[in-house]
Amino acid sequence: DTAVSQTPKYLVTQMGNDKSIKCEQNLGHDTMYWYKQDSKKFLKIMFSYNNKELIINETVPNRFSPKSPDKAHLNLHINSLELGDSAVYFCASSQGPTSSYEQYFGPGTRLTVT
């Protein structure tokens, strides 16, 4: 009965490749997020979707493109991977987009670019 799931859990790839990470939530939540946690453990939001609509788009390279086919799924595609993209990427979801809704995180995808 996993609430927020991500695939793959680990991803090792070479510079220049294109890769995708998938996220699914079965909580019935309307809002989903992508976060990046760097090697210093700093967790920073990248994108947020509410009912398939992009509502947060932080300053990230346009090599990163999120897509939400429905409100239970949020994918992240990364083009032309760079060494600096190595990090753990977390998907999260919340019931709604406004201030009091708590966010629940997936298990993370550890991306290593060589």
Next chain:
Amino acid sequence: QKEVEQNSGPLSVPEGAIASLNCTYSDRVSQSFFWYRQYSGKSPELIMSIYSNGDKEDGRFTAQLNKASQYVSLLIRDSQPSDSATYLCAVRGLTGGGNKLTFGTGTQLKVEL
């Protein structure tokens, strides 16, 4: 000035003691405040949320919020070795339609036998 600041630690406390974790934030209009626990190699896990000034207790955990001082803290009573983790303070303001959660860099807590 960072938006959300925490002492990175490590904060070492003996088993059974009270651990006190602190967090300050810069956005005066912040609305909601959260504490997440993250074990090494795992995802952040929500342990407390607080929305109004004062104290909120849940088992061994107490969150304290002082909006005038822009300060939020987490107290862990009767600390156990299983409490050893990194504790992330998160603040939600009004940017992004009230949707954006800003995290501190976390405080590493070590509970020693």
